Amino acid sequence: MKNRLRVLRAERNWSQADLATRLDVSRQSVNAIETGKYDPSLPLAFKIARVFDLQIEAIFSDEDGVAQAAE
């Protein structure tokens, strides 16, 4: 799963630690999500969407779904 977390965070001039505090998770977790090493649970994905005031689809995209749609 791809995500735009790093871009969205940079647009708001937030550090990873800032976002981690807003999400009530560790900075390590934010880093793992940003680098695609960890896909968040649905509740955390909703929380991320709320923090950025966006729809989940505007932040996360399903690579398999995109590939299937392109076929």
Next chain:
Amino acid sequence: MAEYKPQPLLTPSVKRSFGRTTFYTVLYLTLTFASVTVMRAQHASGALAIALALVPAVASVGLVRAYLLGLRELDEFQRRLQYEAMLIAAAVTAFASVAYGFLETLAGFPHVSAFYAMLVMVGAFSLAVVFLNLRHSL
């Protein structure tokens, strides 16, 4: 890009977890020392020896409780790392104990106390935690 500001390493939950673990570790060492001392002084045998040998296990239960309480205070990603590390440690311990059991039985290797299974598990868990944290932090 926003400047990175590190979060404090000793968050309140880490401090709580460290406090609980330290308490039960000290309790474990104290009970073990007391148990061995009484056992030797009384030349305990039979039911008394069994009871004294199991006294430190009370603190072991506390250590497991402290670990589980600490686990619940972690976020979902950190918990996943802990689960993975625990799975690796369990697999390493199972493999090591079965493999050594065969070596002992079939190849005449010296008998090793079951204590060492715990040491293998704690060692494997610690290494796995460090490895997984490094892998996901880079």
